[in-house]
Amino acid sequence: MSQGNCPHAALSFLISTIAPAVLPIAIAICACYPSVAAAQEFGPSNPFYAPSPLPFHAPPFDKIKDEDYQPAIEAGIAQSEAEYKAIAENPEAPTFDNTIVAMEKTGQLLDRATSAFFGVAGANIDDTIQKVRGIVAPKLAALEDSVYLNPKLFSRVETIYKQRATLKLDPEALRLVERDYDHFVHGGANLSESDKVQLRKINEELSTLSSTFDDKLLAATKAGAYVTIDKAMLAGLSDGRIAAAAASAKDRKVEGFVLPLQNTTQQPDLASLSNRATRQAIFENSWSRAEHGDANDTRDTIARMAQLRAQKAKLLGFPSFAAWKLEDQMAKTPEAALKFMDAIVPAATGKAAREAKDIQDVIDAQHGGFQLQPWDWQLYSEQVRKARYDLDDAQVKPYFELNNVLENGVFYAATQLYGITFKERHDIPVYHPDVRVFEVMDSNGQHLALFYCDYFKRDSKSGGAWMSEFVHQSRLMGDSPVVYNVANLPKPAAGEPALISFDDVTTMFHEFGHALHGMFSNAVYPGLAGTSTARDFVEFPSQFNEHWATYPSIFAHYARHYKTGALMPADLVAKIQKAKTFNKGYAMTELLAAAELDMQWHFLAPDAPLQNPDDFEKQALEKTHLNVSYVPPRYRSSYFEHIWGNDYSAGYYAYLWTQMLADDGYQWFTEHGGLTRANGDRFRQMVLSRGSTEELSKMYKDWRGADPNTKAMLKNRGLE
Numbered sequence: 001m002s003q004g005n006c007p008h009a010a011l012s013f014l015i016s017t018i019a020p021a022v023l024p025i026a027i028a029i030c031a032c033y034p035s036v037a038a039a040q041e042f043g044p045s046n047p048f049y050a051p052s053p054l055p056f057h058a059p060p061f062d063k064i065k066d067e068d069y070q071p072a073i074e075a076g077i078a079q080s081e082a083e084y085k086a087i088a089e090n091p092e093a094p095t096f097d098n099t100i101v102a103m104e105k106t107g108q109l110l111d112r113a114t115s116a117f118f119g120v121a122g123a124n125i126d127d128t129i130q131k132v133r134g135i136v137a138p139k140l141a142a143l144e145d146s147v148y149l150n151p152k153l154f155s156r157v158e159t160i161y162k163q164r165a166t167l168k169l170d171p172e173a174l175r176l177v178e179r180d181y182d183h184f185v186h187g188g189a190n191l192s193e194s195d196k197v198q199l200r201k202i203n204e205e206l207s208t209l210s211s212t213f214d215d216k217l218l219a220a221t222k223a224g225a226y227v228t229i230d231k232a233m234l235a236g237l238s239d240g241r242i243a244a245a246a247a248s249a250k251d252r253k254v255e256g257f258v259l260p261l262q263n264t265t266q267q268p269d270l271a272s273l274s275n276r277a278t279r280q281a282i283f284e285n286s287w288s289r290a291e292h293g294d295a296n297d298t299r300d301t302i303a304r305m306a307q308l309r310a311q312k313a314k315l316l317g318f319p320s321f322a323a324w325k326l327e328d329q330m331a332k333t334p335e336a337a338l339k340f341m342d343a344i345v346p347a348a349t350g351k352a353a354r355e356a357k358d359i360q361d362v363i364d365a366q367h368g369g370f371q372l373q374p375w376d377w378q379l380y381s382e383q384v385r386k387a388r389y390d391l392d393d394a395q396v397k398p399y400f401e402l403n404n405v406l407e408n409g410v411f412y413a414a415t416q417l418y419g420i421t422f423k424e425r426h427d428i429p430v431y432h433p434d435v436r437v438f439e440v441m442d443s444n445g446q447h448l449a450l451f452y453c454d455y456f457k458r459d460s461k462s463g464g465a466w467m468s469e470f471v472h473q474s475r476l477m478g479d480s481p482v483v484y485n486v487a488n489l490p491k492p493a494a495g496e497p498a499l500i501s502f503d504d505v506t507t508m509f510h511e512f513g514h515a516l517h518g519m520f521s522n523a524v525y526p527g528l529a530g531t532s533t534a535r536d537f538v539e540f541p542s543q544f545n546e547h548w549a550t551y552p553s554i555f556a557h558y559a560r561h562y563k564t565g566a567l568m569p570a571d572l573v574a575k576i577q578k579a580k581t582f583n584k585g586y587a588m589t590e591l592l593a594a595a596e597l598d599m600q601w602h603f604l605a606p607d608a609p610l611q612n613p614d615d616f617e618k619q620a621l622e623k624t625h626l627n628v629s630y631v632p633p634r635y636r637s638s639y640f641e642h643i644w645g646n647d648y649s650a651g652y653y654a655y656l657w658t659q660m661l662a663d664d665g666y667q668w669f670t671e672h673g674g675l676t677r678a679n680g681d682r683f684r685q686m687v688l689s690r691g692s693t694e695e696l697s698k699m700y701k702d703w704r705g706a707d708p709n710t711k712a713m714l715k716n717r718g719l720e
């Protein structure tokens, strides 16, 4: 499943909220502050010193060395501080241009350096990058505080905010003023000086803890790999998978076979491993990866983070961290998000219970003599699927060769809907040989964006799949977007084709939906551009784009046998269509369980003591009727990267909320003739190009003609 697998935009989100920018005099300002230690090491020889000379300001990865990042980021922070100081202390009366627009223009150097840095930290980390991340994370958090807790700057923004009705601003400019003001208040600008000091302390500790969590989890996930020298333990895996396991062992310089862990609780190989002891061992490696009481144990870290977040919310005047976090979201309150989830729980767990019974029947018919456990689910549900739909992953995968899926499926769908075309560029440097770069042309033949894709799993990559940007779109700066997708699809042995599952196909469409949201952005101000929307909106374009993977004319165009080029036979297609609601009870329940865990952690009272994560987790699942023995949460608290390492805290429900938007939105296409250029252009114009330039529930309603509801979502997933 790709749903819930996408800690979208990761850490660069933090930076883009400060406002990315281009300011030609930036370097000169930086040079005025030689007291900053890093400035001594930072000069014209650093590849971030000046804007990239490459086409579309693509990062010069052929020139960037690991040791270039820290001085560039530190100089970028100093430069940003100086720029904000100049705005705050401007003797002229505050105006939209000298304050709001000026803030949008800050941080050019910092943005170039951090965009490349966090891209590489996510997709190709090494010891140096990891060390630098630990050093710069608290400094970046402190910069954010120095902006949002600066009383002079806030006073200027507040003045403009109060005058906004008389300033004759266009709607996007007005939206920017209101959003900036809300950000300041949300970030603590109205606090007393002593409370601001306390908030800064909490934010810095949280940022350090978040970095610590990331480091521990990466090590824990790597150490949690299943290792065996006995090939018989791998019975059931394909020859290709066994060869890949042998190659992983060779990479790690160990004997035998290595099956690395994915970031989710369930592991894909459990669908084919016939040895129950192997399945149980892999599942337990996954489930307890970060709970061994060793240096990689994350439990103390997350307990402290939950406590600090609750204290932060109290300081800001909110009853819980969740209440504070949802204030600027489409759902607006945790109560609205909970009401939405609670209403789906009975339908989801009811369907999961029926699925469990079908599976237990298969186990019993085979005289298995055991009760269904989580490590059995995928293997036997695959058998139920074969029996019921006669559909076998091994039968399907030869029709999904990765490059063909990309060019004749993902790209083709975008061409049909929006008229855009793609040309591979071999002249743009990349940070790893697996990365490919495409130039994207608009329907009129003009340049639109650069698109990088990096699909294969490796140990230096964080788990899951995501999209982010090296350059943000902005008409103010004249920048076109440079966007990337990263995933963890199984890498074939050398010379073998990359044959992927239909779930992996869905992941590619999903991430490309985010990419389109970034590439179609047509905002003036970078702070409102592209994917810089609320979390409970940002997964809408991506999940919506998944729908085109099974649209008949698209599917027929890419689902071709990798050897013969033959179309997938009609009966197999019919089976895939029919199997679409299969296992959706499990999928929805594991997502709900993770989303409820997230919400419960962030409902903690500010005076609550440090929690024992295992006890807390058990109680939280019981309380929300999601303690289903055979459906563990998609992520356990101790390895829930989205909420401790990324910005999805009190926001994981957004995956479900945006499923509602995606299915309800796709329903509009169904009602209006499906895949047509007119429908695509209308969606692009009214939604995908708009970023956050207007209020999101209004934007949705204007395009859809109504508020969203769960009808299409429950129907599509067979949960009615």
Ligand SMILES: [Zn+2]
Pocket (backbone or CB within 6 Å): 005, 006, 007, 008, 510, 511, 514, 539, 542
């Ligand atoms: Zn996503």
